[in-house]
Amino acid sequence: xxxxxxxxxxxxxxxxxxxxxxxxxxxxxxxxxxxxxxxxxxxxxxxxxxxxxxxxxxxxxxxxxxxxxxxxxxxxxxxxxxxxxxxxxxxxxxxxxxxxxxxxxxxxxx
Amino acid sequence: xxxxxxxxxxxxxxxxxxxxxxxxxxxxxxxxxxxxxxxxxxxxxxxxxxxxxxxxxxxxxxxxxxxxxxxxxxxxxxxxxxxxxxxxxxxxxxxxxxxxxxxxxxxxxx
DNA sequence: GGGACTGTATGGTTCTCATCGAACACTTCG
DNA sequence: CGAAGTGTTCGATGAGAACCATACAGTCCC
Numbered sequence: 001x002x003x004x005x006x007x008x009x010x011x012x013x014x015x016x017x018x019x020x021x022x023x024x025x026x027x028x029x030x031x032x033x034x035x036x037x038x039x040x041x042x043x044x045x046x047x048x049x050x051x052x053x054x055x056x057x058x059x060x061x062x063x064x065x066x067x068x069x070x071x072x073x074x075x076x077x078x079x080x081x082x083x084x085x086x087x088x089x090x091x092x093x094x095x096x097x098x099x100x101x102x103x104x105x106x107x108x109x110x
Numbered sequence: 111x112x113x114x115x116x117x118x119x120x121x122x123x124x125x126x127x128x129x130x131x132x133x134x135x136x137x138x139x140x141x142x143x144x145x146x147x148x149x150x151x152x153x154x155x156x157x158x159x160x161x162x163x164x165x166x167x168x169x170x171x172x173x174x175x176x177x178x179x180x181x182x183x184x185x186x187x188x189x190x191x192x193x194x195x196x197x198x199x200x201x202x203x204x205x206x207x208x209x210x211x212x213x214x215x216x217x218x219x220x
Numbered sequence: 221g222g223g224a225c226t227g228t229a230t231g232g233t234t235c236t237c238a239t240c241g242a243a244c245a246c247t248t249c250g
Numbered sequence: 251c252g253a254a255g256t257g258t259t260c261g262a263t264g265a266g267a268a269c270c271a272t273a274c275a276g277t278c279c280c
Contacts, residue, residue: 006246006247007245007246007247008245008246008247008257009245009258020217021144021213021214021217022139022141022144025135025138025139025214026139028135028139029132029135029136029138029139030237030238031132032238034131034132049256049257050256050257051255051256051257057238057239057240058239058240058241059256059257059258060239060240060241060242060257060258060259060260061238061239061240062257063257063258063259064237064238064239064258065238066257067258079246079247081247081248081256082246082247082248082254082255082256082257083247083255083256083257084256084257097213098209098213099208099209099210099212099213100209100210100213102209103131103207103208103209103210104131104135107130107131116276116277117275117276117277118227118228118275118276118277119228119275119276140267140268142268159226159227160226160227161225161226161227167268167269167270168269168270168271169226169227169228170227170228170229170230170269170270170271170272171268171269171270172227173227173228173229174228174267174268174269175268176227177228189227189276189277191226191277191278192224192225192226192227192276192277192278193225193226193227193277194226194227194228221280222279222280223278223279223280224277224278224279224280225276225277225278225279226275226276226277226278227274227275227276227277228273228274228275228276229272229273229274229275230271230272230273230274231270231271231272231273232269232270232271233268233269233270234267234268234269234270235266235267235268235269236265236266236267236268237264237265237266237267238263238264238265238266239262239263239264239265240261240262240263240264241260241261241262242259242260242261243258243259243260243261244257244258244259244260245256245257245258245259246255246256246257246258247254247255247256247257248253248254248255248256249252249253249254249255250251250252250253250254
């Protein structure tokens with residue numbers, strides 16, 4: 001088999017098209033994940049590593065939350081050296097669930 | 111004190127305007143409540159009593175789910191004789207969270 | 221009044237989910 | 251190689267949600 005640059009297991013992704021509305025709503029019905037999505041929306045793509053978010057949880061819980069966001073088709077991840085950088089799947093997710101992401105991003109309060 | 115026609119405690123409602131996005135998403139992130147909202151959307155207003163829904167839970171749990179929907183500003187209830195009839199707050203909820211209700215109602219699968 | 225019907229409240233069980241600490245894997249750099 | 255940095259996995263814990271069975275409170279009709 002072909003050798004790759006990284007020997008690390010690639011993160012498992014779901015495309016928004018294969019995601020149910022229930023999964024999408026469940027993923028967004030959490031204050032920590034809402035904050036992650038919002039911060040991600042305010043940054044350029046592929047610029048934020050997982051550990052760079054200002055959330056009041058340890059890194060184990062943080063890793064779990066990113067797993068949920070990936071499974072819901074909300075976030076895409078790529079390994080860049082020792083870091084894992086993120087990208088919000090705005091267009092794809094909006095095509096599948098029009099307006100949902102806008103709603104979460106538009107709100108000020110929680 | 112003034113006597114009223116009903117001696118039953120009126121149900122506690124929340125208007126969608128006082129509801130946070132987190133509360134709204136949490137209320138909709140449940141298969142039973144999604145089904146309730148969908149059935150309600152397919153019926154005329156004030157025609158469905160709480161017990162008339164085809165959901166696989168007992169009436170105690172059902173009462174709880176309607177409480178959550180009321181608190182999220184999704185459902186309005188009124189006493190009509192021994193029954194408590196429901197109405198989906200489509201316009202009000204849509205004004206507060208544009209597109210969210212449409213999304214839940216548009217989907218076929220869960 | 222008495223009985224049937226509808227929904228709520230209470231108490232208790234079960235289950236899921238968010239969280240943490242610790243151990244582990246991989247990358248980079250000295 | 252060894253140390254530092256980043257993120258995942260595992261096991262355990264705690265909080266909250268969903269659920270049921272039962273008891274209770276109104277309403278309607280005979």
